[in-house]
Amino acid sequence: MIQAALATGLVGLSAWAVATFPRSVVVFLLFQGSLLFVYLARIPRWLRTALLALALLVLMPVLGHFNGYYLEIATQVGIFVALALGLNIVVGLAGLLDLGYVAFFAVGAYSWAIFGSPHANIMFGGGFPLAPGWFYAFLLVGLLLGAGTGVLLGLPVLRLRGDYLAIVTLGFGEVIRVLANNLDKPVNITNGPKGITPISRPPVPFDVPYAEAFYFLVLLIVVVVVLVNRRLEDSHVGRAWEAIREDELAAQAMGVPLVRSKLLAFGCGASFAGIMGVVFSAKQVFINPESFTFLESIGVLAMVILGGMGSIPGAVVGATVVTVLNLQVLKGFSLWLNELKNAGVVVLGYNLADLPTQLEPAKYERMIFGAILVLMMIFRPQGILPVRRRARELGTP
Amino acid sequence: MSALFEARGITKRFGGLTALHAVDFALDAGIASIIGPNGAGKTTLFNVFTGLYRAEEGGVTFRGQPLLGLRPDQITALGICRTFQNIRLFGNMTAIENVLVGMHARVRLGLRDVLARGPRFHASEGALMARASALLERVGLLPQANEVARNLPYGDQRRLELARALASEPALLLLDEPTAGMTRGEAGALMGLLRALVADLGLAVVLIEHNMRVVMGVSDRVTVLDHGEKISEGAPHEVQADPRVIEAYLGTRHSGAPRRRLAER
């Protein structure tokens, strides 16, 4: 009862605060934290659903309408939540360390970028970009391309032992990036490092502004991905994945077909990345290989590890925390430091204006990812929201 | 009419070492034991039977169907399942989830059923749960159904492994030292359970055992391996009296120190 009141109050309060202090990073973090509290609090299920729906479907878009920056962050968080959930299947459930995950994201993104922009005319003569309505068909194309690439990569490499698999997927990720960078000749497919633009945005019903439309689209996909994830996890498929993670040999001896199960995990994870790639390219209007580096793959891995391998709420929280850390905290710190520098503030006799110009805190993503990975492995390998083993209702014997 | 399970001339080498040399083995029903000193090739034979190793020579048939070349999961689907000498449970999964994984080969659902979560899914999942609960009750672990496997005491883990193997509905069960590390009382209870299972389910069982009290008490037939070769086979009392077996266990008069006592260790 107390928790129910607290949860409701917290959501309301933080939403009001965000509306009142549009520039405060801390306040926005409070809003996100209140959603986590709602998820974890011991409150009736209907209240939880209602509060989450209210916050995500009403409060966030309304706040975002007045403050586009927050909506942008929420959308980016959503994209990374879907990626983290996809990687969570591969790494968290099936125990396959995939270090080239962003490659599937790239495949999806380039599929729409090429055909949803005039770029395809170079290859096919004319008739492009496709009508914006095709975007919705390409969501499916991205999904299938992602899954197909995943299976194609998986077939030869899934027999390798775990650490070799990690390196091979890393190599594959690099191959995709190098291809994206260099396939501007002999036939210009990716336009190389210059990237592709302008990429068509999908038509939106009821004249919803684009930012809001993308937010809702991403939210919808995230909900579907969570649903699919939960259904898979709580079935013979998910149990087989976990068994493989625990003991591959015993799993096979108990009748689990290893290669097929691993391929399924690889394909599922990759398909989520593929579909989000399509959304990403339309949202950004412009893509180039820079968005699909090894750094991104490790970023998504850090999200999964931080939240807790195999844990769905963990992946959501991990993606939120890491994205916000990168987009808000690091950049915020950078801006703040610059202001102090320009003001010539003196700290302990040291004039901040003398700080080296090359010192840009916003650029230290790797340090954050690295610290997350090492510290979590040493101190809390199960993550901040570890998998809770569900007590099952026993059948009547 | 061929036997339920038949292996002929199994030879398995690891580099220069011949772990198994032309071993024949057949079983129709009941409980057969394989004994022999450490390193005699007993577990290797199991690994060949279940498809973990590929034998260089020889063939295995089950219900007349050749098994060599099949993957372990395919062999399990055909109706052969096993336990491991050093327990290999899925440590971070609960007891009942371990048993549910054992049923994997019997699940008749496609990806679409799982994603749609329709009546087919619920019927299948409900049936699995009921059967898993029944199996846990049978081995006396129903109260621990929702405990994580690695937290279970040793004896319970052994019994859970047995339940997990039974979950695949095998016609032939291969048990690799199921009573290792158990007290005499626990071992006796487990063998009682095993006999009941054979009687109830018409199960055929192959047992690797070091505990001679268990072997002599429960087996219909005993096969003795030494240095990868079958040196004796027959009813327990025949094998016990076979001079070659005594030699393998005690060493020849000329070779000095006795190698291993035939009685339980």
Added chain:
Amino acid sequence: MDLPLLVGIFPQVFLDGLILGFMYALIALGYTMVYGVLEFINFAHSEIFIVGAFVGVEILLGMRAAGWLEALPWPLVLLLILVAGMAGAGLLAVSVERIAYRPLRGAPRLIPLISAIGVSFFLQDLIRLVESIWRNAFNLVYPTMDALNHRFELTETIDVSVKSLVVIAAALAMLWALHALVNRTKIGTAIRAVAEDQAAASLMGIDVNRIISLTFLIGGAMGGAAGVLFGVQYGLINPYSGFIPGLKAFTAAVLGGIGNIPGAMIGGVVLGLLEAFAASYLSLLTGGAFGAEYKDIFAFSVLILILIFRPKGLLGEIVRERA
């Protein structure tokens, strides 16, 4: 196709490939020794390698500022930065093992690997942070030494610089020293014993933790030496430039057979040659359609193919058997 050109550049390409290959071989030793002992990919080894290069450049820049660079004979300078680079990288490798890997020994295999990836990323930005504060720059250029840049013209099309010869000589000396250490000394025997069977080695009175630290020290020092030579040979370094060579050196280790020390050397040289030839000939043979940019893809394809078709490598892997 211009056949005389293809033939004419062959010796030069071969030489370049050899230098690259020895570099890979030196780095690969760190991967292979650690894998042999712990069955673990030390993902941070690429950063340990580049730290060696940074230690070298810092000393050179310091000496130049003090005016010693011209005053001292170049072999002495070279020896100094080589030793310093090896010491710095070796000690870093030992500390990394102590802090980020040792607490995770015995955990499932992926756990220490993930930690190692974390260390790799952390170190990249740590180097950047330190150099940004210290020099306000993290892309650093090795000061040139005139004597090293002198080139011998062998024929019209082929020339060799002194530094190339020095790099090859240093790499060979290093490889020989390591080979002798592992095969002819008590320490080497202890390392091989721990690689074979940790439990048995510890029963024989070997301090397993000390030997593991020593393995990281030696592997790290080899990586550090490679880093210094890398800087001397190619000039420009930044905190992120260790990553790709590291990945390729790992490929070399797998190519030779992981855990196998002579294998790492041969794998390194083979990969270096393959890559040099791919970089030079791919563009010529495909009429410019595919250029040197594809040499990275080429190296990774080698890795993938080796792992699929011959996972034990050219000389066979040497790792502990696990029951």
